[in-house]
Amino acid sequence: MNGLKNKIEAHNATAAVIGLGYVGLPLAMEIVAAGFDVIGIDLDTNKIATLKQRTSYILDVPDKSIAAAVGAGKFTPTADFSALANADTVSICVPTPLSKSRDPDISFILSATEEIRKYLHPGQLIVLESTTYPGTTDELIVPELERSGLKIGSDFCVAFSPERIDPGNAKFNTRNTPKIVGGITVECTEIARLFYSQFIDKVIPVSSTKCAEMVKLLENTFRSVNIGMVNELALM
Numbered sequence: 001m002n003g004l005k006n007k008i009e010a011h012n013a014t015a016a017v018i019g020l021g022y023v024g025l026p027l028a029m030e031i032v033a034a035g036f037d038v039i040g041i042d043l044d045t046n047k048i049a050t051l052k053q054r055t056s057y058i059l060d061v062p063d064k065s066i067a068a069a070v071g072a073g074k075f076t077p078t079a080d081f082s083a084l085a086n087a088d089t090v091s092i093c094v095p096t097p098l099s100k101s102r103d104p105d106i107s108f109i110l111s112a113t114e115e116i117r118k119y120l121h122p123g124q125l126i127v128l129e130s131t132t133y134p135g136t137t138d139e140l141i142v143p144e145l146e147r148s149g150l151k152i153g154s155d156f157c158v159a160f161s162p163e164r165i166d167p168g169n170a171k172f173n174t175r176n177t178p179k180i181v182g183g184i185t186v187e188c189t190e191i192a193r194l195f196y197s198q199f200i201d202k203v204i205p206v207s208s209t210k211c212a213e214m215v216k217l218l219e220n221t222f223r224s225v226n227i228g229m230v231n232e233l234a235l236m
């Protein structure tokens with residue numbers, strides 16, 4: 001994985017972001033701002049067409065950022081997953097809506113992972129950012145990617161890094177919101193830390209993907225409990 005480390009440090013790596021919504025599009029723009037080439041992949045062909053016309057559909061991302069990035073050839077929006085053959089890093093930012101039984105619907109993560117597996121090559125870093133339950137990364141993503149015949153740790157790396165963005169927040173954006181990263185192996189954590197620290201002010205490595213997944217769950221639970229408590233107090 002030394003080749004990837006060198007490319008990241010030299011800002012020569014090509015980054016891919018899958019899912020260009022509230023999370024993925026601001027992330028893609030932050031990676032472009034650090035000098036990397038970015039491939040943005042989304043199934044929604046209307047979104048891809050809008051981006052190709054150099055227009056944004058996300059409040060936190062101004063049209064001029066998209067225009068500059070697309071115009072300079074630094075950001076390539078596409079609905080074609082074969083572009084992943086040229087990606088050194090892949091950040092998965094697809095939705096995980098709650099199902100009727102209040103479980104996260106992980107079908108979007110699974111279909112994105114299947115596409116990644118088709119184009120997986122040695123020296124790639126894959127990072128899941130979608131909110132999900134502890135265990136998703138090592139129990140679902142790694143086995144699916146290893147079906148390619150490549151080995152986690154030696155051939156490619158996988159990490160979980162929860163997205164903590166608060167869309168519309170005037171003070172905290174993608175860059176200055178501290179980011180947790182936890183990899184499958186120690187080297188996976190280190191490479192993910194190295195990558196994200198090129199464009200995020202504070203990156204905090206943790207011991208495992210499960211730990212990083214639990215951090216996100218705890219943060220969301222903490223916020224929900226506080227909102228619930230204040231609502232009860234307001235009623236009193």
Ligand SMILES: NC(=O)c1ccc[n+]([C@@H]2O[C@H](COP(=O)([O-])OP(=O)(O)OC[C@H]3O[C@@H](n4cnc5c(N)ncnc54)[C@H](O)[C@@H]3O)[C@@H](O)[C@H]2O)c1
Nearest residue numbers: 019020021022023042043044093094095096112130131163
């Ligand atoms: N929006 C927030 O405030 C926020 C904050 C923190 C974490 N998150 C989490 O981040 C993840 C993404 O959320 P979001 O708000 O950006 O969602 P979003 O709905 O705004 O965007 C997701 C995008 O992914 C695309 N997509 C779906 N399946 C795909 C696939 N298989 N391949 C390629 N593209 C695909 C959709 O077309 C959509 O454009 C979710 O897990 C969410 O819980 C969101």
